[in-house]
Amino acid sequence: MNIVRGYDAQSHPELIETQIRMKVGRMDVIKSGGNWKHLQKAIKYANSLDSPFVRVSFTDESGASHTATLSSDTENLLELDKYVKKRKIEGFGKSLHTAFPNIHNGIRNKMLELVSND
Numbered sequence: 557m558n559i560v561r562g563y564d565a566q567s568h569p570e571l572i573e574t575q576i577r578m579k580v581g582r583m584d585v586i587k588s589g590g591n592w593k594h595l596q597k598a599i600k601y602a603n604s605l606d607s608p609f610v611r612v613s614f615t616d617e618s619g620a621s622h623t624a625t626l627s628s629d630t631e632n633l634l635e636l637d638k639y640v641k642k643r644k645i646e647g648f649g650k651s652l653h654t655a656f657p658n659i660h661n662g663i664r665n666k667m668l669e670l671v672s673n674d
Contacts (some may be wrong), residue, residue, distance in 0.1 A: 575604075596631065602606040603628040643670050 571577055578598060588594035604612045613623045625634045643667040645655065656663075 574605075595626075599626060599628050599631055609634055616643070618644040618646075645670070 580594065585591055585594045588597055595610075599610050607628050610626045610628055611623060612626060613621065615621050622642065626632065627634050645663065647666070648662055
């Protein structure tokens with residue numbers, strides 16, 4: 557997408573897409589009353605602009621980064637069946653190789669732990 561600064565309706569008569577990026581600071585969240593309330597404000601704003609969705613990026617308590625797309629109408633995940641839940645697995649005694657010829661037992665065990673805890 558081309559980023560247009562100082563939008564000129566004469567030069568760009570057909571606006572195709574806009575993107576609004578918001579950095580979220582701790583004070584913004586506190587003023588809104590928490591993460592979910594702050595996100596709801598963003599969703600309502602997107603809905604007022606007739607945007608069908610809001611894309612959210614965040615990190616979880618393990619430090620793993622995620623991106624989710626929420627409907628601005630329902631506030632629910634879009635394409636829930638395609639959403640991949642991921643977790644950072646740690647606690648290995650030594651550095652792991654980037655590839656293994658077989659499934660590494662330590663990795664498998666850590667993954668099974670996560671599945672049983674969810």
